[in-house]
Amino acid sequence: MERPSRLLLVSELRVRNSAYDVSLSRSLLTWKRRTSSPVYHPFRPRFCVPSFPRRQASGVCRSVSVSEIISVREEEEENGCKDDGSWKKINEREGKDCRQAFTVLYVERCQQHRWRCAEVSFTCPEAALCQRWVTSIREQLAAITSRPKQLLVYINPYSGKQHGKHIYEQKVAPLFALAGVTTHVIVTEHANYARDHLRTEAELKKFDGVVCVGGDGMFSEIIHGLIWRSQIDGGVDPNCADESLLPSSLRIGIIPAGSTDCICFATVGSNDPVTSALHIIVGQSLHIN
Incomplete structure (x- = not known):
């Protein structure tokens, strides 16, 4: 005991x-x-x-x-x-x-x-x-090292019922502020905007994680962008089939704002934005294949 x-x-x-x-x-x-x-x-x-x-x-x-x-x-x-x-x-x-x-x-x-x-x-x-x-x-x-202090946030304003920006500003941003989490927010302008920004422009060393506000498609963009960027920063050719891919050191948080939000249901069991925000704040993580 x-x-x-x-x-x-x-x-x-x-x-x-x-x-x-x-x-x-x-x-x-x-x-x-x-x-x-x-x-x-x-x-x-x-x-x-x-x-x-x-x-x-x-x-x-x-x-x-x-x-x-x-x-x-x-x-x-x-x-x-x-x-x-x-x-x-x-x-x-x-x-x-x-x-x-x-x-x-x-x-x-x-x-x-x-x-x-x-x-x-x-x-x-x-x-x-x-x-x-x-x-x-x-x-x-x-003393809890798993908690994020700085987050890079991508908001898809067109996902689901186009409420992503409103959901973040009204339900998520106030919680991040209460927890002392600072954020850099980017509202995407078109499909694959977040993916391309992560590949080339994002200063990832400044952040403890990346948060996407959107649906499953937005999550896919973030995954692909981070995987690509991790290989480039690690000196690995992502186009070479013989290379072993490097894992990303950054965790990904998802604020559901899509039509189905399957990833959120599969990870935290709910498509409630407040629930997802609190999971991010306390630093909970889940490895997925």
């Missing part, structure tokens, strides 16, 4: 108006609602380390894999306090520093293989603890 990872942080934080025991390891972020007690002390320091809880009913105990955390951000409470008396006392003690909450955005699995972006906000008793949590989570995310 695999032993749980060592805990990096353990704190008593608040989710909405309830107290939670929150823990972070290198593999899991867990928050478990505390049982009620006769006297409620929301921020009493705790020195015991809770054991790893199993996933229970929603709202009581939740665990999220660190690898599926999209991002974390600090929040600011308006005027630095809530309306209830306890928060006013905390505000008087801490002064005007209002950066006492942080929000974690993470992958939530839904039915029919779909993923969506969910979030949970934690309120801390002091700004220093809040910043410690944010820093620790960001350090764990930065």
